[in-house]
Amino acid sequence: MSSAATRPHDPDQPWSVDEHLEDILSTVRPLEPIELQLLDAQGCVLVDDVLVPVSLPPFDNSSMDGYAVRVADIAGAGEEFPAVLDVVGDAAAGAADPARVGPGQAVRIMTGAPLPPGAETVVPVEWTDGGLGEGPVSGMRARSLAPEGAQGQVRVHRSAEARAHVRDKGSDVRAGERALEAGTILGPPQIALLAAIGRGTVRVRPRPRVVVVSTGSELVQPGEALAHGQIYDSNSFALTAAARDAGAIAYRVGAVADDAETLRSTIEDQLVRADLMVTTGGVSVGAYDVVKEALAHVGDEDEAGAGIDFRKLAMQPGKPQGFGSIGPDHTPLLALPGNPVSSYVSFELFVRPAIRALMGLPDVHRPRARAVVKAERTLRSPKGRRQFLRGAYADGEVIPVGGAGSHLVAALAHADALIIVPEDVETVESGTELEVVLLG
Amino acid sequence: MSSAATRPHDPDQPWSVDEHLEDILSTVRPLEPIELQLLDAQGCVLVDDVLVPVSLPPFDNSSMDGYAVRVADIAGAGEEFPAVLDVVGDAAAGAADPARVGPGQAVRIMTGAPLPPGAETVVPVEWTDGGLGEGPVSGMRARSLAPEGAQGQVRVHRSAEARAHVRDKGSDVRAGERALEAGTILGPPQIALLAAIGRGTVRVRPRPRVVVVSTGSELVQPGEALAHGQIYDSNSFALTAAARDAGAIAYRVGAVADDAETLRSTIEDQLVRADLMVTTGGVSVGAYDVVKEALAHVGDEDEAGAGIDFRKLAMQPGKPQGFGSIGPDHTPLLALPGNPVSSYVSFELFVRPAIRALMGLPDVHRPRARAVVKAERTLRSPKGRRQFLRGAYADGEVIPVGGAGSHLVAALAHADALIIVPEDVETVESGTELEVVLLG
Incomplete structure (x- = not known):
C-alpha cells in the first residue's frame, strides 16, 4: 500500500475525482483466491482456466x-x-x-x-x-x-x-478443451457447465468482507426516539446495502459517537473481519471530526507512505475524503463524508469500484450513457468542482431530482442516475447533453 | 390453485408457451407480507405506502x-x-x-x-x-x-x-408526505430513506423459498467418480443458482433416483420449507419418468382442478412440462424437463417469472430487444414450435451460440440471450431481425 505517495500534491490544492479514484484503484489489489463449493462461488471471478476432464456427453x-x-x-x-x-x-x-x-x-x-x-x-x-x-x-x-x-x-x-x-460422445465439449476462461464471472449457466464436467469446487476470488462504520454523536438507531439535535443513522444501513449490492459480504457496525478512542478501538476490533473498511462522517474541518482525529496519525508503520490520508476533492457533493490502509494487514480504508447523499455518491464513485477491484472483476465501473438534461430551470454548478446531481434517466433523457443540496436523501431514493457536470461548467441549460452514471 | 382448469384443452394438442406461462402467472399469488428488519428487506417489495413521521431534517x-x-x-x-x-x-x-x-x-x-x-x-x-x-x-x-x-x-x-x-427543518421531506410508494423495490437508496425517517423495520413481501430437486438414476454428484452410463448432476446446481439470481432463497436437494416412492417422500419432506417446488427430469414419455409417475395422480384434494398437470408445449427445447400445486398449502410446483439446456431455458421462461410474481414484483419478465441475427448458415426451426436458441447479444446484433441441440450446456455458458424463433418460422437467414430475451 502506498496511498499518499502516489501523487506529490500541494495539500491546499484539491484532488480531482479521477486522481482520487486512480489512487484507490492502484492501491487495492484483488483478494487471494480460495477453493469454494460450486454454489458458494456464485458471482465470483474464476482464477484459472478450467479444462474439460471428460468429454460431454461421456x-x-x-x-x-x-x-x-x-x-x-x-x-x-x-x-x-x-x-x-x-x-x-x-x-x-x-x-x-x-x-x-x-x-x-x-x-x-x-x-x-x-x-x-x-x-x-x-x-x-x-x-x-x-x-x-x-x-x-x-x-x-x-x-x-x-x-x-x-x-x-x-x-x-x-x-x-x-x-x-x-x-x-463429446458433441458438447471434448476432454482437454477449455470450458471456461480465467476471469469469467460465475453465473448460473457457468455453474451448470462446471457441475456438468464434474467440478464440485472451484478456485475463485472470494467476496470481500466490508465493514461499515458510521460516526456521529447525533446519530440514533432507526426505531428509537429522537431527542432534540439528533437524527437517525441512515449511512450505515445505506452503505451496507450498497456494499452487498456491489457483491460484498457487508457487516454493519452501529453508529459510533464522536470520540477518537472509541472509534480507534472499534476499528481495531473490526479489522479481523474486514477486507475493506468504510467509515462515514468526521472527515471535514470541524473540531469534532473524529475519523480525521483518530486516523490521521495512525501509521501503517511497516510500509512507507501508508496510513490514512485526508484530502479535499474537487467535487460536489463529497469534498472531504480519506483513503489509505490500516492495521497489520494494511487493510484499505475509505473515509467518506457524513452527509447521507455525500456518502452515497462517494460510495458509488469510490467504494463500489474498490469492492469490485477486490473481487478481481474485469470491469469495476457502473455503465455510463450520454443523456439530454430536461430541467425546468437552469442548473448551477460550482466552478472547478465536478458536480454529481441525482437524476431519473430514461431513453436518452435525464430529469434532475431534488436539486443540488447534499442532504436530499428523499430525492436520492427516486433517482436512478448521477448526472455529471464537468469542472469547467457553471450553468447547465435544459437540452444540454451530459454524461450520466446509470445506478441501475 | 386451479391449474389444469384454466384452459379446456385437448390432451393431444400442445399448449403454447404463452398459455402455459399465463396458467402459471394466473395461479401463483404474491406471498403474504411480513415485517422485516431494514437490511433483511433489501431487494424486497414494499407492501404499504410509507409516510414521513417526522420532517427531515428535524x-x-x-x-x-x-x-x-x-x-x-x-x-x-x-x-x-x-x-x-x-x-x-x-x-x-x-x-x-x-x-x-x-x-x-x-x-x-x-x-x-x-x-x-x-x-x-x-x-x-x-x-x-x-x-x-x-x-x-x-x-x-x-x-x-x-x-x-x-x-x-x-x-x-x-x-x-x-x-x-x-x-x-423539513427541507428534505415534511412529516405526512409519502416517502415511498407501495410496490417500491427496496434498494440501497430506499433503505437510506427509510432509515433516515426512523423506520427500523418495514413490511414487505419476503423472498420466496424455492426447493430444487433434480431426478435421474444416472446422476452423480460433481467431484465424485463416474461409472459407465452416468453423468454429473448439473441441473440442481444451475437452477439453485438461477433461483437465487431471481431473488429467491434457494435450497438444493441432491439428485433423487428414478423411484416414485423416494421422490414422493422427498418432496413431502421438503414442502415445509418451500414456497415453490422445482423438479427437473422425469416428465416425458419414458417408462422411467418418475416425476410424472409420482405426481400425475397426487391430488391436491381440497380444491377442484388442482394437482400437477403434465403437458406438451409447442416449444423447443422444453417440450414436456408439468405445473400445478401440491400438499396441504397448495404449494406451486413446476416440473421441468431433465436435459440441462431444456431445464435452464424452462427456468428462464417459467420459473423466474413465478419467483418474481411470488415476490410481488411489478415486472416479472426479463427485458427483451429486437436483434439482427448474424449466422454463418441458415438456422432451422421446427414448424409449429417456438424455438429458443442461445445467442451472444451486443449492440442490436445476436450471434447464435452452439446450435439447436438441447444438450449443449457448454454453449449455454457462453450465451447471454435467448433468440426467439416464432412458431410459424422454419428457416432463419442471417440478417433477419428477431426478438431476443436478454439474460443479463
Missing part, C-alpha cells in the same frame, strides 16, 4: 424415449407394413450394461441412456406401437403400471437413418 | 463547520476590517441545548448541529481566523489538540445573508 446416448435398433431392420417400415422386432431388454438412464441389439432385435431405451452395443439408431416411442400390438402410441407405460419391463415385440412404423436421435 | 441545522452569528454583526466585514465576536459556546452535532447567540456573540458550530437560538446565519470556519487571532484558517483545531473548547474571540472576514449555510 458416452453415446439416446435423446429420446424409444427403441434402439439396427438401421437395416427398419428400412422401408411404414404404418401399413411395420417392422416387427423382438424386444430384448430395457436401457434406463443410469443403468449399466444394456443388452446387445442383434439383427431383428430392439432394446427399449430412455432419454440419456447409453446406446446399447449393436444398436445403430433410435426410433422415438411415438413411431412405434410401444409393444402393445395396437396402433401408434403417445408414450411408454410407466414402470408402475407395467412392472414386467420391456419384452415381447415392438412394431416400428417409420425408418430412421444411422445415429438418428443419438447424442454423440 | 431541526434547522448548520451545513458547515463554522460560527453561528447574527447577520447585523457581520455586515460589511472584510479581511481588513473583520467583525470581532465573543465566542460563547460550542454546538456539536448531537449535543443538546447550545448557548444563545446574543448581539456581538458567536457560537462555534459543527456540520449537522442545531442552529442555536438567536443565531441567524452560519459563516464557514474558512471565512474566519478560527479564534486564533491570526489570518484565515483552513479548519478548526481538533478537540484533542484544543480540549478547552470554544472560547475567546473570533474574527469574521466576510458577511453572510440570513440563513446562509443553514439547512431548514
Whole structure:
C-alpha cells in the first residue's frame, strides 16, 4: 500500500475525482483466491482456466424415449407394413450394461441412456406401437403400471437413418478443451457447465468482507426516539446495502459517537473481519471530526507512505475524503463524508469500484450513457468542482431530482442516475447533453 | 390453485408457451407480507405506502463547520476590517441545548448541529481566523489538540445573508408526505430513506423459498467418480443458482433416483420449507419418468382442478412440462424437463417469472430487444414450435451460440440471450431481425 505517495500534491490544492479514484484503484489489489463449493462461488471471478476432464456427453446416448435398433431392420417400415422386432431388454438412464441389439432385435431405451452395443439408431416411442400390438402410441407405460419391463415385440412404423436421435460422445465439449476462461464471472449457466464436467469446487476470488462504520454523536438507531439535535443513522444501513449490492459480504457496525478512542478501538476490533473498511462522517474541518482525529496519525508503520490520508476533492457533493490502509494487514480504508447523499455518491464513485477491484472483476465501473438534461430551470454548478446531481434517466433523457443540496436523501431514493457536470461548467441549460452514471 | 382448469384443452394438442406461462402467472399469488428488519428487506417489495413521521431534517441545522452569528454583526466585514465576536459556546452535532447567540456573540458550530437560538446565519470556519487571532484558517483545531473548547474571540472576514449555510427543518421531506410508494423495490437508496425517517423495520413481501430437486438414476454428484452410463448432476446446481439470481432463497436437494416412492417422500419432506417446488427430469414419455409417475395422480384434494398437470408445449427445447400445486398449502410446483439446456431455458421462461410474481414484483419478465441475427448458415426451426436458441447479444446484433441441440450446456455458458424463433418460422437467414430475451 502506498496511498499518499502516489501523487506529490500541494495539500491546499484539491484532488480531482479521477486522481482520487486512480489512487484507490492502484492501491487495492484483488483478494487471494480460495477453493469454494460450486454454489458458494456464485458471482465470483474464476482464477484459472478450467479444462474439460471428460468429454460431454461421456458416452453415446439416446435423446429420446424409444427403441434402439439396427438401421437395416427398419428400412422401408411404414404404418401399413411395420417392422416387427423382438424386444430384448430395457436401457434406463443410469443403468449399466444394456443388452446387445442383434439383427431383428430392439432394446427399449430412455432419454440419456447409453446406446446399447449393436444398436445403430433410435426410433422415438411415438413411431412405434410401444409393444402393445395396437396402433401408434403417445408414450411408454410407466414402470408402475407395467412392472414386467420391456419384452415381447415392438412394431416400428417409420425408418430412421444411422445415429438418428443419438447424442454423440463429446458433441458438447471434448476432454482437454477449455470450458471456461480465467476471469469469467460465475453465473448460473457457468455453474451448470462446471457441475456438468464434474467440478464440485472451484478456485475463485472470494467476496470481500466490508465493514461499515458510521460516526456521529447525533446519530440514533432507526426505531428509537429522537431527542432534540439528533437524527437517525441512515449511512450505515445505506452503505451496507450498497456494499452487498456491489457483491460484498457487508457487516454493519452501529453508529459510533464522536470520540477518537472509541472509534480507534472499534476499528481495531473490526479489522479481523474486514477486507475493506468504510467509515462515514468526521472527515471535514470541524473540531469534532473524529475519523480525521483518530486516523490521521495512525501509521501503517511497516510500509512507507501508508496510513490514512485526508484530502479535499474537487467535487460536489463529497469534498472531504480519506483513503489509505490500516492495521497489520494494511487493510484499505475509505473515509467518506457524513452527509447521507455525500456518502452515497462517494460510495458509488469510490467504494463500489474498490469492492469490485477486490473481487478481481474485469470491469469495476457502473455503465455510463450520454443523456439530454430536461430541467425546468437552469442548473448551477460550482466552478472547478465536478458536480454529481441525482437524476431519473430514461431513453436518452435525464430529469434532475431534488436539486443540488447534499442532504436530499428523499430525492436520492427516486433517482436512478448521477448526472455529471464537468469542472469547467457553471450553468447547465435544459437540452444540454451530459454524461450520466446509470445506478441501475 | 386451479391449474389444469384454466384452459379446456385437448390432451393431444400442445399448449403454447404463452398459455402455459399465463396458467402459471394466473395461479401463483404474491406471498403474504411480513415485517422485516431494514437490511433483511433489501431487494424486497414494499407492501404499504410509507409516510414521513417526522420532517427531515428535524431541526434547522448548520451545513458547515463554522460560527453561528447574527447577520447585523457581520455586515460589511472584510479581511481588513473583520467583525470581532465573543465566542460563547460550542454546538456539536448531537449535543443538546447550545448557548444563545446574543448581539456581538458567536457560537462555534459543527456540520449537522442545531442552529442555536438567536443565531441567524452560519459563516464557514474558512471565512474566519478560527479564534486564533491570526489570518484565515483552513479548519478548526481538533478537540484533542484544543480540549478547552470554544472560547475567546473570533474574527469574521466576510458577511453572510440570513440563513446562509443553514439547512431548514423539513427541507428534505415534511412529516405526512409519502416517502415511498407501495410496490417500491427496496434498494440501497430506499433503505437510506427509510432509515433516515426512523423506520427500523418495514413490511414487505419476503423472498420466496424455492426447493430444487433434480431426478435421474444416472446422476452423480460433481467431484465424485463416474461409472459407465452416468453423468454429473448439473441441473440442481444451475437452477439453485438461477433461483437465487431471481431473488429467491434457494435450497438444493441432491439428485433423487428414478423411484416414485423416494421422490414422493422427498418432496413431502421438503414442502415445509418451500414456497415453490422445482423438479427437473422425469416428465416425458419414458417408462422411467418418475416425476410424472409420482405426481400425475397426487391430488391436491381440497380444491377442484388442482394437482400437477403434465403437458406438451409447442416449444423447443422444453417440450414436456408439468405445473400445478401440491400438499396441504397448495404449494406451486413446476416440473421441468431433465436435459440441462431444456431445464435452464424452462427456468428462464417459467420459473423466474413465478419467483418474481411470488415476490410481488411489478415486472416479472426479463427485458427483451429486437436483434439482427448474424449466422454463418441458415438456422432451422421446427414448424409449429417456438424455438429458443442461445445467442451472444451486443449492440442490436445476436450471434447464435452452439446450435439447436438441447444438450449443449457448454454453449449455454457462453450465451447471454435467448433468440426467439416464432412458431410459424422454419428457416432463419442471417440478417433477419428477431426478438431476443436478454439474460443479463
